Amino acid sequence: MAGAENEFNEHLPQPFRFAVLVTLGIWLWSRNVQVLHRHSIDTAQLIRYPHRLDHHSSFHLALFLTAPLAVSWLAYQWTSWTIVPILYLVFLLATFVWPSTPSHSGRNRFVKTLVRISYGGFAFTEDGKFGDLLLSDALTSYAKPLGDFGVMICTAITRGEYVSGKPDKFCGRGFVMPLCLAWPFVIRFSQCLREHSRLRKEQPGGWISSHTLNAAKYATAFPPIILSSVDPKEALHDWFFTLWIIASIVNASYSFYWDIARDWDLTLFAGEQARSSQYPFGLRDTLVFQPATKYYIAIVVDVTLRFAWSIKLYPALQPFAGMQLGIFCLELCEILRRWMWIFLRVEAEHLRGRKTEIPL
Secondary structure, eight states: OHHHHHHHHHHSOHHHHHHHHHHHHHHHHHHHHHHHHHTTOOHHHHTTOSSOOOHHHHHHHHHHHHHHHHHHHHHHHHHOOTHHHHHHHHHHHHHTTOTTSSSHHHHHHHHHHHHHHTTTOOOOGGGTHHHHHHHHHHHHHTHHHHHHHHHHHHHHHHHOOSSOSSOOTTTTTTTHHHHHHHHHHHHHHHHHHHHHHHHHHHSOOOSOOHHHHHHHHHHTTHHHHHHHTSOGGGOOSHHHHHHHHHHHHHHHHHHHHHIIIIISOOOTTSOGGGOOTTSOTTSOSOOSSSSTHHHHHHHHHHHHHHTGGGGGGSGGGHHHHHSHHHHHHHHHHHHHHHHHHHHHHHHHHHHHHHHHOOOO
């Protein structure tokens, strides 16, 4: 197993892995926009994007990043020069701020949004609040890659190692990895509390609201992150592992429920009175994507990948889960889950807008 892991690290070092995940996200977002447009859902209007949201420009940007990535990877295989993946990573980051690269307006909007949400902020509804929340949620799917990226930077600064094999999660006295992992969840947690505070000023009420309940969902991610960051030598007790399992189950269960009931507006967890025999069980009255089987597939995929961490519970699969290849596969699956989630989340927002429209 160690030989296979070392071989994977040698052929696809951490900078390339991070680049692959970012580039894949751009390809998938382009596909989101394309498919939603085919189903007459105006994503640009929902996120208040001032220009026509053209999936072609997003695909061009994805291709613009993918071609050099492939060339850089091949060059690294032939030369083993550690500077090659670092140079591509610099190119990737520079692409988002250099004005002459493809999809300039889209990249400019992305960077401004990223800066705004980085401290828990978000735009007003008329300025693109929904787009801010979409990006914030997408960042939670990149929590592990961001953690690995932070460790890579830490290792480069403290040891001068830029591309070496397995990331040392205890770099920086063990604070770098959990802080990077928690950052996307802190963003959403803060956004939910800010929105709750704003609504309380407009309509005074109690402390319990959909926003505080949503904040609680993101808060459930903190215990597993903290527990997972403890040195294994100090966490050999059964009670500690049991505590970690309970924390992970709570987080995954709460997140799955929120996906279904709140983000997608499905009735799977609703009472009998909220359901109707006029539409498929557990779904809703209006379904943009047909056939309805797609929604059931989405539910199964969502719950499966929400609980994907449980692969570590099976002794025979522990070596796989501990390898960088296994972790990378789980990261890919999480990004694909988020891609699927976006379809139904944008659809739900589109349908909510239709219901609130005032007929002429």
